[in-house]
Amino acid sequence: xxxxxxxxxxxxxxxxxxxxxxxxxxxxxxxxxxxxxxxxxxxxxxxxxxxxxxxxxxxxxxxxxxxxxxxxxxxxxxxxxxxxxxxxxxxxxxxxxxxxxxxxxxxxxxxxxxxxxxxxxxxxxxxxxxxxxxxxxxxxxxxxxxxxxxxxxxxxxxxxxxxxxxxxxxxxxxxxxxxxxxxxxxxxxxxxxxxxxxxxxxxxxxxxxxxxxxxxxxxxxxxxxxxxxxxxxxxxxxxxxxxxxxx
Amino acid sequence: xxxxxxxxxxxxxxxxxxxxxxxxxxxxxxxxxxxxxxxxxxxxxxxxxxxxxxxxxxxxxxxxxxxxxxxxxxxxxxxxxxxxxxxxxxxxxxxxxxxxxxxxxxxxxxxxxxxxxxxxxxxxxxxxxxxxxxxx
Numbered sequence: 554x555x556x557x558x559x560x561x562x563x564x565x566x567x568x569x570x571x572x573x574x575x576x577x578x579x580x581x582x583x584x585x586x587x588x589x590x591x592x593x594x595x596x597x598x599x600x601x602x603x604x605x606x607x608x609x610x611x612x613x614x615x616x617x618x619x620x621x622x623x624x625x626x627x628x629x630x631x632x633x634x635x636x637x638x639x640x641x642x643x644x645x646x647x648x649x650x651x652x653x654x655x656x657x658x659x660x661x662x663x664x665x666x667x668x669x670x671x672x673x674x675x676x677x678x679x680x681x682x683x684x685x686x687x688x689x690x691x692x693x694x695x696x697x698x699x700x701x702x703x704x705x706x707x708x709x710x711x712x713x714x715x716x717x718x719x720x721x722x723x724x725x726x727x728x729x730x731x732x733x734x735x736x737x738x739x740x741x742x743x744x745x746x747x748x749x750x751x752x753x754x755x756x757x758x759x760x761x762x763x764x765x766x767x768x769x770x771x772x773x774x775x776x777x778x779x780x781x782x783x784x785x786x787x788x789x790x791x792x793x794x795x796x797x798x799x800x
Numbered sequence: 801x802x803x804x805x806x807x808x809x810x811x812x813x814x815x816x817x818x819x820x821x822x823x824x825x826x827x828x829x830x831x832x833x834x835x836x837x838x839x840x841x842x843x844x845x846x847x848x849x850x851x852x853x854x855x856x857x858x859x860x861x862x863x864x865x866x867x868x869x870x871x872x873x874x875x876x877x878x879x880x881x882x883x884x885x886x887x888x889x890x891x892x893x894x895x896x897x898x899x900x901x902x903x904x905x906x907x908x909x910x911x912x913x914x915x916x917x918x919x920x921x922x923x924x925x926x927x928x929x930x931x932x933x934x935x936x
Contacts, residue, residue, distance in 0.1 A: 608904075648894075650909070665927075
């Protein structure tokens with residue numbers, strides 16, 4: 554039998570809130586929302602962790618400009634501090650090489666990282682999820698009992714089709730969803746209107762910010778963007794992003 | 801030492817088994833150490849002993865058996881099956897460390913010797929595995 558699954562609860566027991574940033578499709582801004590949220594929460598005085606579970610295309614380290622700091626080994630793995638965030642990613646082990654994992658390999662690697670990472674006390678752990686609603690989502694729901702989902706949508710009928718399916722699945726599995734964030738919003742198409750039929754809270758919208766790309770890799774610059782300002786507003790107005798601060 | 805976290809997982813699993821099966825004492829735990837993860841058996845055993853010390857009387861007389869398991873990989877593309885043990889020495893420190901922490905990163909570093917594919921299955925010898933937990 555695999556002993557690792559039995560220690561995951563203990564590894565996460567001192568984390569107050571775990572929010573998986575998800576959405577059915579790729580390229581909708583999950584990683585940018587996840588990394589920016591973690592930066593905003595950390596700046597607000599919350600002890601925050603960020604776990605990049607997108608093993609096929611990890612990118613949170615690029616957004617944060619994580620640099621050459623690496624995890625330390627101490628009764629497990631201690632995530633490095635990146636701009637005040639405890640950050641963990643498979644990129645520390647696979648580097649810039651592609652990691653062609655099948656489903657079983659993804660699950661094994663996720664269990665390993667969850668079993669050996671010593672997060673310590675955190676107010677928030679933000680999880681940057683890979684695209685899709687199958688393996689990673691099901692694994693996270695199975696292994697992380699207190700996970701909640703924050704679903705990202707963009708103004709696209711194609712994306713909303715999948716978002717709707719993701720939400721239906723999460724609902725069917727009884728997994729808490731804190732709500733939907735509309736990213737890259739444009740005037741002509743309102744996700745807010747469309748999601749009314751999804752029976753989920755709409756947390757807010759983030760307008761398409763043409764200057765965002767210039768700040769990728771520059772955390773301080775990223776926090777000054779309109780994108781981050783919109784995200785801050787969403788965080789301020791959402792109960793799920795509030796917690797008693799850990800001293 | 802990263803081995804500690806895995807040792808803790810083993811003891812946690814044995815404690816859970818004891819609770820579920822109403823065992824007053826765990827007498828033996830048989831563990832396989834897959835060579836791909838290159839767990840240091842001495843360090844792992846030390847960690848296990850330290851952890852059980854704190855959990856008497858459940859583990860007062862526990863015997864812990866460690867058995868190394870060779871790595872067997874099978875290519876999904878061409879079907880070739882091979883033992884990886886000897887090739888382990890060919891991995892440089894960085895690759896070896898990466899696989900030690902997350903064995904699935906083997907897919908970033910190891911290729912099928914027949915067809916060069918990274919799409920292989922780890923049939924045996926991945927990492928820490930509990931063969932059996934005995935108690936009374």
